[in-house]
Amino acid sequence: MAPTVPSVRLNNGLEMPVLGLGTYMATEEEGVAAVKMAIDEGYRHIDTAYFYQNENQVGQAVRAKIAEGVIKREDVFIVTKVWNTFHAPEHVEQACQRSLDNLGLDYIDLYLIHWPMGWKFAGWTADDLLRMNADGKSIDSDVDYLDTWKAMEKLAKSGKVKSIGVSNFNSEQLTRLLANCEIKPVTNQIEVNPGINQRKMIEFCRKHDIVVTAYSPLGRPNMDDPVVGNAGIPKHALDDPRVVAIGKKYGKSPGQIVLRYLIELGTLPIPKSSKLERIRQNIDIFDFKLTEEEIKVMDQFNTGCRTVPFNFSSEHKYFPFKLEY
Numbered sequence: 001m002a003p004t005v006p007s008v009r010l011n012n013g014l015e016m017p018v019l020g021l022g023t024y025m026a027t028e029e030e031g032v033a034a035v036k037m038a039i040d041e042g043y044r045h046i047d048t049a050y051f052y053q054n055e056n057q058v059g060q061a062v063r064a065k066i067a068e069g070v071i072k073r074e075d076v077f078i079v080t081k082v083w084n085t086f087h088a089p090e091h092v093e094q095a096c097q098r099s100l101d102n103l104g105l106d107y108i109d110l111y112l113i114h115w116p117m118g119w120k121f122a123g124w125t126a127d128d129l130l131r132m133n134a135d136g137k138s139i140d141s142d143v144d145y146l147d148t149w150k151a152m153e154k155l156a157k158s159g160k161v162k163s164i165g166v167s168n169f170n171s172e173q174l175t176r177l178l179a180n181c182e183i184k185p186v187t188n189q190i191e192v193n194p195g196i197n198q199r200k201m202i203e204f205c206r207k208h209d210i211v212v213t214a215y216s217p218l219g220r221p222n223m224d225d226p227v228v229g230n231a232g233i234p235k236h237a238l239d240d241p242r243v244v245a246i247g248k249k250y251g252k253s254p255g256q257i258v259l260r261y262l263i264e265l266g267t268l269p270i271p272k273s274s275k276l277e278r279i280r281q282n283i284d285i286f287d288f289k290l291t292e293e294e295i296k297v298m299d300q301f302n303t304g305c306r307t308v309p310f311n312f313s314s315e316h317k318y319f320p321f322k323l324e325y
């Protein structure tokens, strides 16, 4: 029987499953197949983004599983994100409508501002999402994320999106947003894995009733990412004999130990996999708990080193990683 994933209550009263499927780089048939497998295996939270160019595939898989009677629309929590080039308030609604059209759904469960930095609008085609200056730096706009947020609030009020949140915001940006918003973000989606365990950001968010979604939870083993490359990837806890030993005790793989650690930290991990065996493993983490000693072992991997440093936008006034958290 597929494991049942617990949910967390968000600050707007809605429920969000504490584990989801990541889909970055799961495009074309691979994306459709991964999401279908994941739904069959019990996943009820899928993370995508306009930028990933696979909303179409995610939607196709979700709609197929609804048609087969495996799930109802309300059983599955779909997250997508507004891209950096669409931060101008007049583009946000159209960006959201494009995501809805790609997904083929009537509403999005959670819509995020993907990054705090706005980039110059360069059209709606896929080729224009990552256009750089000759020096390899992002072509920035000066749109304030507070203005983008106002447009997000309008979407929440329209019912097109049930919840709104942010991604890659630092604590100063969140503080400024919280002081100026009508609707609070329900989540901050950030990188969390043993190499960067984000304890300070998690505590900050807990105080403000914001959940932390953990992206790149496994530290992207083997991923050859065309956007940031592999330059920043820290040494993986996955290969470490201490993690292997903890896994042996519970009959779990190192990946499962890492994901369980992120659950113990109070985050919501969204591991990406397109392989049935790993899709199965990554959700099978709700029948054991790590001891305090084991959590301390996992804490030893924290160096603060990022897998997704996003340095090509480091000169932007809203680049978030100038602060520790």
Ligand SMILES: NC(=O)C1=CN([C@@H]2O[C@H](COP(=O)(O)OP(=O)(O)OC[C@H]3O[C@@H](n4cnc5c(N)ncnc54)[C@H](OP(=O)(O)O)[C@@H]3O)[C@@H](O)[C@H]2O)C=CC1
Pocket: 021, 022, 023, 024, 025, 047, 048, 114, 167, 168, 189, 190, 214, 215, 216, 217, 218, 219, 220, 221, 222, 223, 238, 253, 255, 256, 270, 271, 272, 273, 274, 275, 278, 279, 281, 282, 308
């Ligand atoms: N908001 C943001 O800016 C960002 C959001 N994200 C989101 O977070 C999701 C997850 O992060 P992502 O960057 O993909 O990295 P992950 O840490 O999830 O790593 C994914 C890689 O790990 C492999 N893998 C999956 N499960 C296991 C396992 N149990 N043991 C060993 N290897 C495994 C996958 O390969 P295979 O498919 O072959 O199994 C894939 O190559 C993304 O897909 C995306 O949805 C990610 C980055 C930034």
Ligand SMILES: O=C1CO[C@H](CO)[C@@H](O)[C@@H]1O
Pocket: 024, 049, 114, 225, 227, 228, 308
């Ligand atoms: O969500 C994301 C997936 O990874 C990409 C690059 O590594 C990021 O650009 C992006 O924010």
